[in-house]
Amino acid sequence: MRKILTALCMVLLAGTQTLAQQVPQSVQDFVNKDFPGTNFRFDGAIILPDNTMYLPVFPAKTEDSEAVEIKSAYPVNTTMKQKPDMIILDNNYALLKVINTNGKKTVINMTAPPEELQNGLLPQDILLPKGLVIPESLKGIIGDIDVGVTQETGLRINNSRNKGKKSETTPVEPLNNKTFYISSGTNKNIQVIHTDSKSAQYALEQKHVINDLKAYNNQFLLVTYFDSKVMNIISLMDEKVIKEVNFEICPEQILIDNDKKIAYITSGSDSSVYVFSLETMTLKRQLKINGLCEKFTLSQDGTKLFYVDRNKNDIWAIELDNNYLLKNIGSFPNVSKIAYENGKIYVISRTKNRLAIVDYDTNEFITELEVCEKPVDLYAHDKELFILGAQDNIVEVLNTEDDTITDKLFLNTNAFATQMTPIDNSELIMVTNARSGLYSVIDTTLKEVVKTSPLDVPVRAIVITDKVKTIK
Secondary structure, X not given: OXXXXXXXXXXXXXXXXXXXXXXXXXXXXXXXXXXXXXXXXXXXXXXXXXXXXXXXEEOOOOOOOOOOOEEEEXXXXXXXXXXXXXXXXXXXXXXXXXXXXXXXXXXXXXXXXXXXXXXXXXXXXXXXXXXOEOOHHHHHHOOOOOHHHHHOOOOEEEOHHHOOXXXXXXXXXXXXXXXXXXXXXXXXXXXXXXXXXXXXXXXXXXXXXXXXXXXEOOOEEEEEEOOOOEEEEEEOOOOEEEEEEEOOOOOOOEEEEOOOOEEEEEEHHHOEXXXXXXXXXXXXXXXXXXXXXXEEEEOOOOOEEEEEEOOOOEEEEEEOOOOOXXXXXXXXXXXXXXXXXXXXXXXXXXXXXXXXEEEOOOOOEEEEEEOOOOEEEEEXXXXXXXXXEOOOOEEEEEEOOOOEXXXXXXXXXXXXXXXXXXXXXXXXXXXXXXXXXXXXXXXXXXXXXXXXXXOOOOOOEEEEEEOOOOOO
């Protein structure tokens, strides 16, 4: 059954958002010419590939310039490639490098700043680096920015309990130089563990109990909480909350589409799904849906969202490439996870130990299979479905061409496995559990458990990123 937009109210939020100032494309092109891959952060900060940071100063009046060039620099006659302390461009934009002087972060100190700096302003949403000192002669560029935040120590809490303890482990190769950010469910804070260790090096302090967390672009964490109407955006380079996003009702689950640079965020109690731009870190749309959303899933091709109405046990699809059309799939009891692969919907029931299969186009029930006991998670990949059974710590592999079980992978642990997490840029998935500190790594091509490693904390939610360098 299909329900058109009468059942799906889209509310555009762009008018209610205050957009951060974006560095003009001409300035971006100028920087990228010498430093391709530069990060022009949504708040205006410019971060070169080696993490050198520049603060853009927006002019009171711009000058037209077809191809931006340097008007003046310090040191004199230096080029962008030499990373000078100050650049004035011929369109009146200025770039100030964050430098380290006697152990303190600052920018160039001038007794008589050029007119472009005297009349210019920093982007008013910019997150300034921790401990940054703005010289007295440049205080005018601050505007309404709360410079008090630069004196905050950030979210990091050092883990003194593990100081001096030997806790090295040897990760599988795709996990080398990675970092785990873990919500344990037993502590509010985010535990930060490097993959060559089983112990948290430190934690990121949180004020509320975490509901969900996801990483974007190895730079940011998006975090929702059980008792807060705010989603925090944490900059991993600064280890600070860079932005708070406010909702009418508590936001819950987060799904990331890296290709489209979009996050989808549920607010089940508000019967809403929000579309969130990861480029500008702003809410773009509010989709009013049927029922109270849970078990939120994004298809591998990024064209469909699936969820369960926790009031009626109805499963719904949202067609993202079809004007957000809602489609009712049917009612299924005790759903623990939904997956979509090869034109079919797969639904597991934790209490029934069953896998239901439905043809998406026709909405016809195909079959129901008995699977491992207490199935709690699904992972769809390359026309195969990985089914995690918590009771016996097993992963079953289903071929979605003929819907038959082809492999059974025993984790050989006494833990109660609860979650599978794909490891980016690899054919591996990580299996974790919320009751004890242990994870297993499965090679989805070889159909083998290639590693089992200890952790000092249980895992309720985990994200895996490259090791993040702090801003210079």
